[in-house]
Every structure is written in C-alpha cells, then in structure tokens.
Amino acid sequence: MKDTKTLLFNCGKELFSRKGFKDTNVSDITKAANIGTGTFYNYYSSKEELFMAVYLEENEKLKKKILKSMDMNQEPGSLVKELMLSNLKGMKSNPILIEWYNKDVAYKIEQYFREQNGLDRLEFMYHDLFNIIKKWQEDGKIRNDIDSRMIMAIFTAIVTVETHKEEIGLQYFPKLLDYLTEFTMKGLAAVSEVAAGRDELK
CATH class of the missing domain: 1.10.10.60 (Homeodomain-like)
Structure with a gap:
C-alpha cells in the first residue's frame, strides 16, 4: 500500500x-x-490533495534550505528581508512552488488547505518563521502586543501581493515588496526600540 x-x-x-x-x-x-x-x-481523494502533498513537501524543503543558510543572529529587519528575498527566488525557480503565482491554483491550494486544517493554520507556508517570530517577541526584539499569528498573516500578505502585480502595476515590482517589508519591520520594532529612535531625533 x-x-x-x-x-x-x-x-x-x-x-x-x-x-x-x-x-x-x-x-x-x-x-x-x-x-x-x-x-x-x-x-x-482528488488531484488537489495529491498536489497539496507534493507542494507542502517542496515548500518544507525550500524553507529548511533557506533557514539553514541564514545567520539567525541577525536583527529581525535584516533577517526577514533576506528570508523574503530567498523565498521568492526559491519559489520562482521551483516548477511546483511557482504555481503559487498562478491565481487559480493558489486559490485551490488555500481553499483545500483550509478545508483540511482550518483557518488557524495560516502559518503553514512559513511554520519555522512563525516560531522565530514568537522567539523574537519573547526576547523583546519585536512588539509583543500584536498576536504572533497576526504578524504571520502580515508576512503572508506581503508574499501574496506579488500574485496581484498586474492589478497593482508591474512597474512597481520588486521594489514594492522591499518597501512593504521595510515598513512592516519598522512598525513591528519593539516599543523600546521605537522610543530610542524618537530620543535620537530630539
């Protein structure tokens, strides 16, 4: 069997x-x-179920490869930017993972996964990053007044934005993703870091 x-x-x-x-x-x-x-x-049960199994295996292999190559002691802003860039390059070079950028397929992937696992597993694409986020919050490196799953959803939204590049305007990519990541990380900076930045401006 x-x-x-x-x-x-x-x-x-x-x-x-x-x-x-x-x-x-x-x-x-x-x-x-x-x-x-x-x-x-x-x-x-369906072609979608088989594809999802293949997709998740390829996704996990890519994420582990990326994380293994990263310096995890970097500041959150630098690490997230590097992770996002490496992830985008890896997905676009993989014939399975690149299907994420096909709107119809991406919708099927999300719909199938949510039906099988529920809405509380939005971090399925970046499980290891989700754990890193929680550790940063515990260490006071990023804000802990925002739920870690919400932060995960924000990062997922940044990646998903590229599937709508035609509607937004191709001329804005990939710089738009850089700005979104930069602004997000600045907004997630720990309160103490934000306060220190304000003091420097005085």
Missing part, C-alpha cells in the same frame, strides 16, 4: 513539475504509475 502511494506521489510530482497543475489530470498520473484510475482514489 505504501509503495503504491509513494509511486503515485512521485509520478504526480514529475507530471506537475513538467506539465503544471492545470494540464495534469488523474488519468495522466495513473497511466504513468501503470495502475487503474480507480486505484488512485484509494490513496488520494
């Missing part, structure tokens, strides 16, 4: 990478796996 599920996963991953989510269907996957189409549904 495990071997068949792994086979379907690997065939799906290969086809999603080569053809994309939209142009891959269940029969393509089962044909590549050399099993009957009906057998697919013993392991996955």
Whole structure:
C-alpha cells in the first residue's frame, strides 16, 4: 500500500513539475504509475490533495534550505528581508512552488488547505518563521502586543501581493515588496526600540 502511494506521489510530482497543475489530470498520473484510475482514489481523494502533498513537501524543503543558510543572529529587519528575498527566488525557480503565482491554483491550494486544517493554520507556508517570530517577541526584539499569528498573516500578505502585480502595476515590482517589508519591520520594532529612535531625533 505504501509503495503504491509513494509511486503515485512521485509520478504526480514529475507530471506537475513538467506539465503544471492545470494540464495534469488523474488519468495522466495513473497511466504513468501503470495502475487503474480507480486505484488512485484509494490513496488520494482528488488531484488537489495529491498536489497539496507534493507542494507542502517542496515548500518544507525550500524553507529548511533557506533557514539553514541564514545567520539567525541577525536583527529581525535584516533577517526577514533576506528570508523574503530567498523565498521568492526559491519559489520562482521551483516548477511546483511557482504555481503559487498562478491565481487559480493558489486559490485551490488555500481553499483545500483550509478545508483540511482550518483557518488557524495560516502559518503553514512559513511554520519555522512563525516560531522565530514568537522567539523574537519573547526576547523583546519585536512588539509583543500584536498576536504572533497576526504578524504571520502580515508576512503572508506581503508574499501574496506579488500574485496581484498586474492589478497593482508591474512597474512597481520588486521594489514594492522591499518597501512593504521595510515598513512592516519598522512598525513591528519593539516599543523600546521605537522610543530610542524618537530620543535620537530630539
């Protein structure tokens, strides 16, 4: 049973990478796996469920690779900017993760995940960053009067903005993301840091 599920996963991953989510269907996957189409549904309820499994694995691998390469002792502002930049580059270079920038697919990803896991798991894209945020709050490096999940949602919103670049105006990217990240981190600075900045201006 495990071997068949792994086979379907690997065939799906290969086809999603080569053809994309939209142009891959269940029969393509089962044909590549050399099993009957009906057998697919013993392991996955839909193409969306299989794609979500592949997407989450690729996402986790990218995030771990990025975090491993980072100096975690940097100041929050510098670290978040570097994380965001590395994440965007990594997603755009991965044929699975780049589907996030396809509005129809992104909607399906979000809808499926929320149906399966609930609205309280908005941090699914950046679980490790979520833990870092909580640590920064505990250490007084960023504001702790804002719920850590809200901060996570703000970071997720910054990344999601790029999926609307056509409506906003292509001429503003990627600088717009830099500004949003910069302004967000300044707004999240710990109260003591904000006060110190005000004193310097006096």
